[in-house]
Amino acid sequence: MTGGKSPFLWTLFSAGGTVAALLFPIHLFLTGLAFPLGWLDAPSHESLQDLVRHPLARLYLFVLISLPLFHWAHRFRYTLYDGLSLKHLAPLIVVVCYGGALLGTAMVVYTLWNLP
Amino acid sequence: MAETITLSVARYRPEEEAEPTVQTYEVPYRKDWVVLDALNYIKDQLDGSLSFRWSCRMGVCGSCGMTVNGEPKLTCAVFLSDYLPGPIRVEPLQYFPIVRDLVVDISDFLEKLQKVKPWIILKEEKPLSEGEYRQTPDQLDTYKQFSMCINCMLCYAACPIYGLEPGFVGPAAIALAQRYNLDSRDMGAQERLDILSQKGGIWDCTFVGECTKVCPENVDPAGAIQQYKLAGAAHWFKSLLLPWGAK
Amino acid sequence: MSSDVHYTLHHPKWYRRRVSVWWWLQKRSYAQFVLRELTSVFVAFFAVVSLWQLHALGEGPEAYAHFMARLKSPLFLALHGVTFLFVLFHSITWFNLAPTAIVVRLRGKRVPDFVIAGMNYLVWLVASAAVAWLLLRG
Missing domain, CATH: 1.10.1060.10 (Alpha-helical ferredoxin)
Known part of the structure; x- marks a missing residue:
């Protein structure tokens, strides 16, 4: 294996960036703006629960939330290195960024597991 | 009276100064001159002590790269007319150690x-x-x-x-x-x-x-x-x- | 690289400029780059909101209604407005840069950049429509 963990982390970054680029605008527009502002009718609790009962929907939600967190971890890590010249804090930054993404992923798995 | 244009050129003379300074030169403005022509005019007519690298004058050798108005450019490929009315800031390439004036260590x-x-x-x-x-x-x-x-x-x-x-x-x-x-x-x-x-x-x-x-x-x-x-x-x-x- | 350039490091007379911490304020395109990188913070923010939504969904109708009410607060509306702009910026820069990384060759010829970017936008459109259909059809 060449390159340590970099190729793996970069792949997660890229996959997460693609998921976020493709799917976040529409989800954010609906959930964050159109539903609260009453532009469109929000789906009811029941219909959403019906929707997430399907295993494929759960897989979708896992990918939707987890991968973009790793995208953030990787990108934000380098933003701190380059944008604020904080490379000397690298060990701490790595733990906070990827640790945060791992924690978020664990919470997604836990939440999805416990959905009725 | 011919038109002129001002060049603000970064100087660094390690035997005299601890850090780079700026020297301005007034050179004739000619439509067909590139920045490198103006530098050569300075070297030949105004101040023989100015140091810079160049060779082919036609974008092949890659030795006349400098920072022109904050952008890395081949000085043989940018015209004085691109920077009217001036002044034109000429500095050495960023991030490389400066040996002298516009010459960097590569x-x-x-x-x-x-x-x-x-x-x-x-x-x-x-x-x-x-x-x-x-x-x-x-x-x-x-x-x-x-x-x-x-x-x-x-x-x-x-x-x-x-x-x-x-x-x-x-x-x-x-x-x-x-x-x-x-x-x-x-x-x-x-x-x-x-x-x-x-x-x-x-x-x-x-x-x-x-x-x-x-x-x-x-x-x-x-x-x-x-x-x-x-x-x-x-x-x-x-x-x-x-x-x-x-x- | 492991070995540094040893013989130039301590040359006494050469002048070295330190890169300022604020280098990215010195040029428009650098600032745009940092802005692009900072979209990741907003991406993470919305991922966390989605996680919260999922949690509320599992807690039952009451908790979910409470969550939806919270999203109506001016604070969240403002946050989501800003986040939406940044997430859009992420999508657009992501799709526009995709052709530089992804090279596809058909019968020996490189597929032009605009085709690759166009495909990205097309997939974006279809995916968005599918999500909207799933959430709005009831």
Whole structure:
């Protein structure tokens, strides 16, 4: 294996960036703006629960939330290195960024597991 | 009375001053003059002590790269008329140590260039009797763009990552490595990947993209590095799934 | 690279400028780059909101209604407005840069950049429509 963990982390970054680029605008527009502002009718609790009962929907939600967190971890890590010249804090930054993404992923798995 | 234009030129005379200063010169404005012509006018007519590098005057040798109004440029390729009404700020290339005036030390770049083995690596030479190594136009096309580099180092002067992380191999060298990786005659991709997977290699790049914007030969080093990353990641997963496969 | 350039490091007379921490304020395109990188913070923010939504969904109708009410507060509306702009910026820069990284060759010829970018936008459109259909059809 060449390159340590970099190729793996970069792949997660890229996959997460693609998921976020493709799917976040529409989800954010609906959930964050159109539903609260009453532009469109929000789906009811029941219909959403019906929707997430399907295993494929759960897989979708896992990918939707987890991968973009790793995208953030990787990108934000380098933003701190380059944008604020904080490379000397690298060990701490790595733990906070990827640790945060791992924690978020664990919470997604836990939440999805416990959905009725 | 002929028109003139002002050039603010960075000076650094290590035997006299501790840090660079700015000197302004008034030169004739001529529509067909490039910035390098104005510098040569200064050198010949106004101040023989000004130091700068140049050679071919036609965008081939890559030695007259300087920072013009904050942008890395080949001074033989930008006209005075591009910067009307002036003044035009001429400084040495960013991120390289300044030796004198507009002359920078490029040994770091030369060392990095060698490190990526920018030559065709063969496992075994064919005997002469078997003829030449042939290549189709399509095969040539895969790497031709990356082979146009003239080593002018504008991309290094544009790359903040190189400035922040002097160990970074940098755009031109990686693009050149990719040029040989993509060459159908070459067999050195693995050797180069081993080198460029280390610290300072392809994974240090965060795709600022400036290297591609400033390249006078449209080499697109940023593209070369991202494509290299994609190939590197694919290789990583392959070696994970098939650890016994040929390394 | 492992070995540094040893013989140039301590040359006494050469002048070296330190890169300022604020280098990215010195040029428009650098600032744009940092802005692009900072979109990741907003991406993470919305991922966390989605996680919260999922949690509320599992807690039952009451908790979910409470969550939806919270999204109506001016604070969240403002946050989501800003986040939406940044996430859009992420999508557009991501799709526009995709052709530089992804090289596709068809019959020996490189597929032009605008085709690759166009495909990205097309997939974006289809995916968005599918999500909207799933959430709005009831």
